[in-house]
Amino acid sequence: MKKIKNIIFLLIIISTSSFSENKINTLFLYNNYQLENKIGYNVFKMAMKGYEKINDKNDHYFSIIDYSKPSYEKRMVVLNLKEKKLEYYTYVAHGKNSGAEKAIAFSNKLNSYKSSLGFYVTEKPYYGKFGYSLRLRGLEENFNSNAKVRNIVFHGLEEDGKKSIENYGFLCRTEGCPGIPKEISREVIEKIKNGTVIFIYGEDKMYLKNSKYIK
Template identity: 45%
Template sequence: MKQAIYLIILIFCSLPHYASASTIQGPNKQHIQQQKNPDVLIQNVYEQAGLKGKLDYDVFKNGYNEYYNTKGRKKQLLTIIDYSKPSTEKRFFVIDLKNNLLLFHTYVTHGVNSGGVVAKHFSNIVNSRQTSLGTFLTDTTYFGGNGYSLRLNGLTKGKNDNARRRYIVVHGAPYATEDFIRRHGYLGRSWGCPALPKHLSKEIIDTIKHGSVIYARA
């Protein structure tokens, strides 16, 4: 009898053990949840980050899916630029997907040839001075004509893959402020770059640089 019990224990211990989703922590747990029920996970992030009333759920869902499918990302951060909103509204969102937090919510410009208060025209063409849509991966920083700036790699073929050739970068601008809106009735416009309020630009750039995802839509 003792030999039979010993044999059963030996067989059980030799079998491979598989952890359930509830016992897995960190990124692997999130990965399993994403595969099993992505809508539940996305809804949970949306609610915990307090995005309701600020960002349309379907816009966030599309942005999250772009983030999830982007190769080479190094940070659990997602920036969404919702160009369907007028420039007089805060339409730049930086979301921490690890802790489900909205880190930044501020103004962002569109290109001078994309439209007035609302961006209606978008381009991937060099010298078009229009905004590009699609998915970007942030890269390195530098100091240029617009001060501290962040290089972007456009990942959406035909829509923004000329970003480096067009010098489309994130930078601060004196015309990307509430004061400018009060004086002119609209936010200032760039040559296609997503320009931010200067008092926030460095902090935002330092947060999202080096491999985070930006999703721009209209």
């Protein structure tokens, strides 16, 4: 009986130690990338947890979009995982039916003109309606799996983002695509194309409860 108790105690210690180590590693990365006041630590933890579950990916870059922040603030980061540095920190638009200054409603439905949450893998760039753009493949059923059908892509904004914020108080919006300032969109696309992961976070109870990636 005493031997069994000792084994159980040892397992608890190992489990607690592993949990603490993971927590320390995540916090170390968060600080190393200098993400404080850029994206929330809890968002970063979810992002890293999901990222580790994606096997077939290009592990050079990882992009995180935090739609819990208003669009007049920068809320997208692109992390260079090879060099362990923050490569970009920029503005990013959300869908016009997701909200005005902040994205509060999300959808995976065709013609909803809302942003979709979750993990995506980038594909090949192409020239389209918004110029040089990047196709996205949604990985999460019920949350972003219709990205291709809806033509949800990563692209540069047609409007001047800064003027939009000055005139209306929020960034110009899209039909559901994550759009960034045009002056840097091409160089960002060149970095994150061909299999890198993008995580889009938003304050949505259904996603937080049901996503298999963040648990």
